[in-house]
Amino acid sequence: MTSELNLIPVVDLLQGQVVRAVRGDRKAYRPIVxxxxxxxxxxxxxxxxxxxxxxxxxxxxxxxxxQGGAVQIGVLTDLLKVLPEIELWLDVGLADAAAGEALRTQLAPFASRIVLVFGSESLRSREALERCFENAADGTAGVAEPAAALSLDRRDGRRLDNAGCWDAVDLWPERLIVMTLERVGSGAGPDLETLQEVRRLAPKATVIGAGGIRSEEDLALAAAAGADAWLVASALHDLHLPRVRR
Known part of the structure; x- marks a missing residue:
């Protein structure tokens, strides 16, 4: 691998199967080939x-x-059982902290290996954002809190953000995902400009990019732009990224 970027593979679940993401158009997703x-x-x-x-x-x-349905608890439980060394980052459309705690309760035996992803597309309000990351908001350093990440979502240059997450920099947690949906599964290259802006605003955060990776060269550019990790799927399924050996 030409960069030290941490790769986080992605599984998109639909009706119990893995599907291929295509530019964030969820109606177009089909079982993975x-x-x-x-x-x-x-x-x-x-x-x-x-x-x-x-x-x-x-x-x-x-x-x-x-898309408003029930969380696939059975599938998530199976994944947590068969991958005992893996931390699962769960993106299930959480609207607020209470929804996150309810999910943790359903997956209680595995809670220590779960990172809840709160997406700006799904959070219902500014108050909900504050409650999800209260320690980040009040500056309480060193206080243990359930592991969570904020996904800053956008599509075609437009922020998906009813809660005002993008502008609430003081409420951002330690883990930030820059999710450019039209780049997902597109082969169009990573959105490095947006990632660099988030990195500038949150220099101490762990910043994870999503979408567009086509090659090792893209990963190297993403690392140079300030990404700590990148979410990848299509490039793996299409054999565009070699096996990582540690």
């Missing part, structure tokens, strides 16, 4: 992706939940 994984079974795909990337984290987007 992959040169890396000859299956759309979530456990099979997750194992192969994590092994290929030597990953410590796995990002799971539950498209059923993101």
């Amino acid at each position: 992959s040169a890396l994984c000859a299956s759309s079974d979530p456990v099979t795909v997750a194992r192969i992706l994590c092994d290929h990337c030597a990953a410590r984290q796995l990002y799971v987007a539950d498209l059923d939940a993101l």
Whole structure:
């Protein structure tokens, strides 16, 4: 690998199968056809992706939940059971902190390995944002809090942000995801300009990019732009990124 960027593989779940994300257009997602994984079974795909990337984290987007349906608790439980060394980042359309705690309760035996992803697309209000990351807001350093990340979502140059997350820099937590949805599954290259702006505003945060990676060269450019990690899926399934060996 030409950069030290941490790769976080992504599994997009729809009705119990892994699907391929296409520019954030969830209605167009279809069961994955992959040169890396000859299956759309979530456990099979997750194992192969994590092994290929030597990953410590796995990002799971539950498209059923993101579109207003029930969270696929059974699938998430299976993944947590079969990947005991992996931390799961769960993107399930959480509207507020209470929804996050309810999900933790449902997955209680595995709570220490869960990072809740609160997306600006889904958070219902500024108050909800404040409650999700209270320690970040009040400057309480060193206080343990449930692991969580804020995803700053945008599509086609427009912020998806009813809660005003993008402008509430003082409320941002330690983990930030820069999610440029039209780049996801597009092969259009990473959105480095937006990532650099977030890095400038949050110099001490862990900043994770999402979407557009096509090659090792893109990963090197992303690292140079200030990314600590990148969410990847299509480039792995299409064999555009070699196996990581640690």
